Amino acid sequence: MKTIAPALEVISNSYGSSFTYAKHAEKTNSKAHLWHYHPEIELVYINGGAGKRQIGSHVSYYTNGSLILIGANLPHCGFTNEQTGNTTETVIHIKPEFLGNDFFVAPEMRKVQNIISQAKGGIAFGGETKKQIGKKIEMMENQLPFERLLTLLSILDELDSSKDYTVLNADGFSLELQTQDNDRINVIFNYVKDHFQESIAIDEVSSLVSMTTPSFCRYFKKISNKTFTEFVNEYRLVHASKLLAEKPISINEVCYESGFNNFSHFSKSFKQYTGKSASQYRHEHKIIIS
Numbered sequence: 001m002k003t004i005a006p007a008l009e010v011i012s013n014s015y016g017s018s019f020t021y022a023k024h025a026e027k028t029n030s031k032a033h034l035w036h037y038h039p040e041i042e043l044v045y046i047n048g049g050a051g052k053r054q055i056g057s058h059v060s061y062y063t064n065g066s067l068i069l070i071g072a073n074l075p076h077c078g079f080t081n082e083q084t085g086n087t088t089e090t091v092i093h094i095k096p097e098f099l100g101n102d103f104f105v106a107p108e109m110r111k112v113q114n115i116i117s118q119a120k121g122g123i124a125f126g127g128e129t130k131k132q133i134g135k136k137i138e139m140m141e142n143q144l145p146f147e148r149l150l151t152l153l154s155i156l157d158e159l160d161s162s163k164d165y166t167v168l169n170a171d172g173f174s175l176e177l178q179t180q181d182n183d184r185i186n187v188i189f190n191y192v193k194d195h196f197q198e199s200i201a202i203d204e205v206s207s208l209v210s211m212t213t214p215s216f217c218r219y220f221k222k223i224s225n226k227t228f229t230e231f232v233n234e235y236r237l238v239h240a241s242k243l244l245a246e247k248p249i250s251i252n253e254v255c256y257e258s259g260f261n262n263f264s265h266f267s268k269s270f271k272q273y274t275g276k277s278a279s280q281y282r283h284e285h286k287i288i289i290s
Contacts (some may be wrong), residue, residue: 001267004270005101007206017145017148017149017172018099018149019092019093019096019098019149019152020040020091020093020094020096021090021091021092021140021141021148022081022090022091022092023036023088023089023090023138023141024088024089024090024091025087026080026084026086027090031142032246033075034077034078034199035075035077035189035190036075036076036077036186037073037074037075037182037186038072038073038093038281039072039073039095039096039146039166039251040072040073040093040094040095040096041070041072041093041094041095041116041119041150042068042069042070042076042091042092042093043068043069043091043092043094043137043155044066044067044068044069044079044085044089044090044091044092045065045066045068045089045090045091045130045133045137045138046062046065046066046067046079046084046088046089047065047084047087047088047089047134048064048065048086048087049082049084049085049086049087049139049202050062050063050064050084050085050166050242050245050246051066051075051079051080051081051084051086051242052238052239052242053066053124053168054076054077054189054193055067055068055070055074055075055076055077055122055168055169056074056075056076056121056122056168056169056224057108057223057224057225057226058122058168058169059171059231059234059235059238060168061126061238061241061242061245062124063245063285065130065134066079066130067124067125067126067129067130067133067134067182067221068117068122068123068124068125069119069122069123069125069159070119070122070123070261071116071119071120071121071122072096072120073119073182074119074120074121074122074169075182075185075189076122083090083246084186087137090137090138090140090141092137092140092152094114094152096116096171104116104118109237111156111157111160112153112156112157113158114160114273115156115157115159116156118160118167119254120168121167121168121169122168123165123166123168124165124166124168125159125164125165126164126165126166127164128164129159129162129164129165132241133158133159135154136151136154136155137213139151140152144240152178169224169225181223182257183209184209184219185223186269187208187209188205188208188209188220188228191205191208191222192205192231192235193231193235195260196232196235196236196239196258197257197258197259198259199261200232202216202217202228202229202283205228205230206273209247216228216258222227232259232271233269236258236259236260237258237269237270237273237274239257239258239259240254240255240258240260240266240278241274241281242269243258244281244282245276245281245282245285248255249281251278251279254278255267265280
């Protein structure tokens with residue numbers, strides 16, 4: 001059976017800078033079908049639109065854009081594609097030691113060091129934080145390198161003061177920073193991404209990473225703090241959320257297109273996951289449907 005190899009993304013700094021800054025127009029940064037990881041910390045601002053957030057073992061659906069801080073070597077998918085509807089996407093990559101190994105231990109950098117530490121689980125910011133920091137991130141495009149660096153440090157300092165945030169892998173994502181673990185988790189996540197609409201057998205997935213089923217189940221729970229079945233069901237429920245908000249198809253069709261083969265089970269699971277029925281959720285997000 002063909003599997004998708006894990007992707008270590010190699011990132012080069014922007015010219016004249018100690019970090020990387022890239023601003024993409026709508027639809028020009030489509031990595032939604034690729035799980036990848038890199039040693040750089042990643043700060044992403046998506047201006048408008050709606051789509052999936054897939055970071056570590058966390059999967060969720062965002063609307064009205066997104067502001068995300070992702071720790072080093074935390075695997076994730078791209079956040080935009082041709083259906084997202086965003087205006088721009090700005091991505092900043094920072095090596096943990098980009099200003100020297102001792103820079104962040106300075107007393108003035110305490111808050112910056114703290115937010116970088118929290119980013120190990122991935123952080124999504126909302127409300128005024130997303131709006132105000134998003135503006136600053138986009139303004140950096142026209143700044144000179146030194147001014148851009150000062151703005152970045154200011155942004156990280158402000159993010160640590162924000163109260164409007166969610167740690168996406170709140171229960172931890174204990175991925176050991178070893179090639180074997182990165183290889184395994186990327187194979188697992190890619191398989192779920194490509195096959196969630198089908199019936200997924202745990203023994204088939206465990207064989208892909210050369211593990212016995214019991215060993216695989218223990219490994220996945222240790223890495224993600226959730227069972228493999230819970231992860232697959234969450235992936236399906238987030239896809240259902242996306243379909244409900246974006247496609248004018250029946251709720252019954254949403255159920256089966258999301259990989260559920262029992263409508264009653266889907267309805268109960270969706271209500272438990274979102275706190276709303278599928279019809280309530282669609283009504284609240286119907287403005288997204290064109």
